[in-house]
Amino acid sequence: MLTTIYSAENIITMNPARPFVTHVAVQDGRVLGAGSLEELSGFGDYTLDDRFKDKVLMPGLVEGHSHAVEGKWWRYVYCGYFDRMDPHGKIWSGLQTITEVVGRLKEIEQTLTDPTVPLTGWAIDPIYYEDKNITRHHLDEVSTDRPIAIMHASGHIMNVNTKALELADYLRTGIEHDGVPLGDDGLPTGELKGPDVMMPVGQYAGFDQNLFDFDEQGLVDFARLCVRTGVTTATDLAARLGDDVVETGIDVTAKSDFPARIIPLRFHHGVTPQELIDQVQRLAPMSTDRFRLGKIKVVADGSIQGFSARLRWPGYYNGAENGLWYIAPEQMREIYEKALAANIQVHTHTNGDEATDLALDILQDALRKHPHPDHRFTIQHGQMINAAQYRRMAKLGVCVNHFANHHFYWGDEHYRLTVGPERAERMNACRTALDNGVPLAIHSDAPVTPLGPLFTAWCAVNRITSSGRTQGEHEKISVAEALYAITIGAAYTLGMDDEIGSIEAGKHADFAVLEKDPTTCDPLTLKDIPVWGTVQGGRVFAAADA
Amino acid sequence: MPEHTTTSPLPVTVIGGYLGAGKTTLINHLLNNANGMRLAILVNDFGDLAIDAALIESQEGDVISLSGGCICCSYGNDLQAALMDTNKMPDPPDHVVIESSGVALPGAIGSALTLIRAMRLHGIVTLADVSTLQQHATDKYLADTIERQLRDADIIVLNKSDLVCASEIDAVTTWVTTINANARVVPTTYATIANMVVLDEQPQTSADEQSPLALNQQPQNAVRQNNDNHTQHFKTIKLAATQPVDSAKLATALASDKCGLLRAKGFVQNQSGNLHTIQVVGRRWAVTDAPTGVDCGLVCIGRDGQWQIEEIIAGFDGISIA
Numbered sequence: 001m002l003t004t005i006y007s008a009e010n011i012i013t014m015n016p017a018r019p020f021v022t023h024v025a026v027q028d029g030r031v032l033g034a035g036s037l038e039e040l041s042g043f044g045d046y047t048l049d050d051r052f053k054d055k056v057l058m059p060g061l062v063e064g065h066s067h068a069v070e071g072k073w074w075r076y077v078y079c080g081y082f083d084r085m086d087p088h089g090k091i092w093s094g095l096q097t098i099t100e101v102v103g104r105l106k107e108i109e110q111t112l113t114d115p116t117v118p119l120t121g122w123a124i125d126p127i128y129y130e131d132k133n134i135t136r137h138h139l140d141e142v143s144t145d146r147p148i149a150i151m152h153a154s155g156h157i158m159n160v161n162t163k164a165l166e167l168a169d170y171l172r173t174g175i176e177h178d179g180v181p182l183g184d185d186g187l188p189t190g191e192l193k194g195p196d197v198m199m200p201v202g203q204y205a206g207f208d209q210n211l212f213d214f215d216e217q218g219l220v221d222f223a224r225l226c227v228r229t230g231v232t233t234a235t236d237l238a239a240r241l242g243d244d245v246v247e248t249g250i251d252v253t254a255k256s257d258f259p260a261r262i263i264p265l266r267f268h269h270g271v272t273p274q275e276l277i278d279q280v281q282r283l284a285p286m287s288t289d290r291f292r293l294g295k296i297k298v299v300a301d302g303s304i305q306g307f308s309a310r311l312r313w314p315g316y317y318n319g320a321e322n323g324l325w326y327i328a329p330e331q332m333r334e335i336y337e338k339a340l341a342a343n344i345q346v347h348t349h350t351n352g353d354e355a356t357d358l359a360l361d362i363l364q365d366a367l368r369k370h371p372h373p374d375h376r377f378t379i380q381h382g383q384m385i386n387a388a389q390y391r392r393m394a395k396l397g398v399c400v401n402h403f404a405n406h407h408f409y410w411g412d413e414h415y416r417l418t419v420g421p422e423r424a425e426r427m428n429a430c431r432t433a434l435d436n437g438v439p440l441a442i443h444s445d446a447p448v449t450p451l452g453p454l455f456t457a458w459c460a461v462n463r464i465t466s467s468g469r470t471q472g473e474h475e476k477i478s479v480a481e482a483l484y485a486i487t488i489g490a491a492y493t494l495g496m497d498d499e500i501g502s503i504e505a506g507k508h509a510d511f512a513v514l515e516k517d518p519t520t521c522d523p524l525t526l527k528d529i530p531v532w533g534t535v536q537g538g539r540v541f542a543a544a545d546a
Numbered sequence: 547m548p549e550h551t552t553t554s555p556l557p558v559t560v561i562g563g564y565l566g567a568g569k570t571t572l573i574n575h576l577l578n579n580a581n582g583m584r585l586a587i588l589v590n591d592f593g594d595l596a597i598d599a600a601l602i603e604s605q606e607g608d609v610i611s612l613s614g615g616c617i618c619c620s621y622g623n624d625l626q627a628a629l630m631d632t633n634k635m636p637d638p639p640d641h642v643v644i645e646s647s648g649v650a651l652p653g654a655i656g657s658a659l660t661l662i663r664a665m666r667l668h669g670i671v672t673l674a675d676v677s678t679l680q681q682h683a684t685d686k687y688l689a690d691t692i693e694r695q696l697r698d699a700d701i702i703v704l705n706k707s708d709l710v711c712a713s714e715i716d717a718v719t720t721w722v723t724t725i726n727a728n729a730r731v732v733p734t735t736y737a738t739i740a741n742m743v744v745l746d747e748q749p750q751t752s753a754d755e756q757s758p759l760a761l762n763q764q765p766q767n768a769v770r771q772n773n774d775n776h777t778q779h780f781k782t783i784k785l786a787a788t789q790p791v792d793s794a795k796l797a798t799a800l801a802s803d804k805c806g807l808l809r810a811k812g813f814v815q816n817q818s819g820n821l822h823t824i825q826v827v828g829r830r831w832a833v834t835d836a837p838t839g840v841d842c843g844l845v846c847i848g849r850d851g852q853w854q855i856e857e858i859i860a861g862f863d864g865i866s867i868a
């Protein structure tokens with residue numbers, strides 16, 4: 001067996017017994033040991049590789065809540081407010097006004113030769129614009145002949161032009177739907193809210209029916225983003241996992257140059273609890289090292305900014321009616337019970353605090369029926385969890401994966417509109433989670449916000465909103481805690497902390513290769529640390545080649 | 547179906563209600579009594595839908611073909627796509643029935659139907675298990691969802707009414723009325739509601755005016771006994787329409803609380819001489835262009851003793867009890 005020993009300026013191991021070392025020995029894709037060159041030479045023959053001698057290594061970063069479909073969405077025109085890097089490393093500048101969005105779309109439009117081919121964009125977020133109302137007339141400036149659609153950053157709203165409405169037969173009076181605002185003329189304005197109303201139009205404007213399923217090219221492009229952000233293991237958190245998708249996933253990730261481990265979770269919707277359990281049990285044995293099947297994602301409620309999250313009293317700050325359940329409590333109960341009995345891990349999306357209460361109530365009952373000493377059920381987002389809920393979670397053995405990035409992108413909106421100042425300041429309360437002993441991860445929910453655990457760590461450490469305010473001083477965590485959350489912390493929520501998340505003997509040789517040391521930099525610059533690339537399973541991937 | 551032409555919109559009934567309310571029982575009942583009407587049933591999943599095996603002809607993926615040209619599709623998380631597929635079927639059904647999931651708001655599904663020009667919302671029927679409704683309605687997680695489902699209904703079916711005593715049915719009915727004062731409330735057992743009440747089937751005047759509202763026979767596995775407290779009787783009345791009439795005004799009157807009927811359908815001529823179809827499902831009404839060659843007149847159905855028509859039609863010249 002060939003052994004390679006890498007030297008580095010610093011190696012952050014996340015192993016508290018020897019937190020920083022200078023060398024790591026790799027054999028057959030795994031870590032033989034971490035220490036000094038002299039210590040490691042005791043394993044026998046080796047090749048010394050010093051290409052990282054002025055870099056900093058840390059454990060390959062783990063994204064515990066992302067959606068691989070981001071790779072696919074980059075085929076559409078980026079219309080976001082903030083600068084964002086595409087899979088090929090190009091930085092697309094943010095667009096600060098609707099005029100700029102129209103400008104970029106016009107530019108792309110001129111490169112299209114076929115006059116009927118749709119023009120499709122994504123990541124627009126009008127909450128940052130002075131004039132928040134975008135209508136079909138704005139997009140008609142780009143073209144009245146070809147259908148145009150732009151997905152919002154949230155993934156829940158779409159703006160389309162007149163042609164797209166026409167093609168879908170929406171350009172008429174008589175539509176009465178909360179998700180389809182009408183203009184003074186009684187015709188839709190072109191804003192479409194919710195998948196029910198988006199998809200019938202989106203399909204004429206370049207969005208395919210399986211909007212949230214990855215495809216081959218999309219998965220490859222998603223993995224490119226992983227290399228560029230130091231990620232070696234990423235979840236695809238809500239997949240339907242049809243047989244074709246599973247086959248694509250297994251084949252694509254098996255290629256020798258595929259640089260990431262993908263963990264798809266089967267979404268509960270559309271099948272009965274028993275079918276869900278059966279499918280996941282059938283898929284689990286098909287897992288490979290780089291495509292891990294066998295976990296479930298349950299969605300309990302909607303989103304806070306969409307006012308579809310389930311909130312406890314006193315509800316929404318602006319008085320909006322409470323949100324919606326996305327699953328009946330009885331069905332959640334059946335899934336939890338059957339999953340515990342079958343030793344299947346469940347991650348549950350909750351945004352509102354009432355949804356978290358429901359999940360905890362049901363889990364508590366289910367655990368009395370099917371005691372499980374190490375279930376690692378995880379609350380995903382859990383944005384409004386309060387101290388009492390964390391105390392309960394600790395007792396029940398529940399982990400949390402907080403949406404730290406959300407705080408930056410929508411924190412001001414929550415403060416002003418959705419939940420008000422008091423609760424906005426304690427959203428994604430990482431400090432309180434840790435203080436109460438709840439295992440913590442933090443996430444991007446890519447493509448909702450950009451993949452990039454160092455940025456996510458920056459969000460949790462600084463709690464700065466997009467307007468520049470620090471919101472919730474008390475809930476800040478330290479850099480060390482944040483780095484833990486994006487490595488071992490996230491690995492723990494996936495039940496993989498014995499394999500990944502730290503650089504120590506026996507684990508996969510998964511490293512993030514950084515140009516600067518996050519443990520010594522100014523915490524305000526965490527997000528700016530350049531990523532050279534990754535090592536995944538002992539294979540070296542430079543971002544420059546991705 | 548004389549009124550069904552390829553250009554008239556496809557009628558859609560939305561069945562709402564929490565888990566255990568009897569939605570799938572009702573669907574089986576509708577299928578078993580389709581009587582030549584070709585139904586497309588859209589369910590969230592096939593889970594609890596125990597379709598009578600004798601009805602099943604074949605299954606391909608998410609679609610089960612049933613005898614008599616009916617089909618049953620599971621729509622998973624994409625109802626809108628399933629509706630559009632149904633709409634594009636080469637041989638479209640006569641009526642679409644959507645079983646909404648236990649926590650869905652049937653009114654939201656109804657609004658989504660306005661997005662499809664070729665379909666129209668026929669009515670929203672929300673079922674409730676009368677024996678557990680008030681318990682659910684105080685559940686801290688479910689109360690508002692249950693109330694919103696009831697609020698969305700044109701007809702509220704209080705199912706399993708044989709499991710409680712008459713005074714409890716009255717109490718629940720009174721409570722339901724505080725949530726939705728305009729819907730018609732119908733107690734029943736085994737979710738047996740006549741197809742003509744729920745679907746766009748021409749109501750018939752029956753020789754036996756006192757037959758149970760559920761015209762159809764009990765399911766074969768029925769073990770519970772009906773007694774008089776729980777058996778609803780219905781009454782149909784045929785109206786003649788001998789003069790032109792303001793069709794929207796008449797439809798509004800028939801759908802009013804004061805009238806209280808469950809279902810009406812028929813044809814009238816309006817003042818401009820156009821033939822109109824009038825549809826009433828509980829509090830909901832619709833007026834559309836009628837197919838050519840129909841005879842004017844309406845059939846109305848309501849719970850015996852729970853509705854009245856004389857005062858309602860008194861204001862309409864040419865409308866009289868036939």
Ligand SMILES: [Zn+2]
Binds near residue numbers: 065066067237238445
């Ligand atoms: Zn997500």
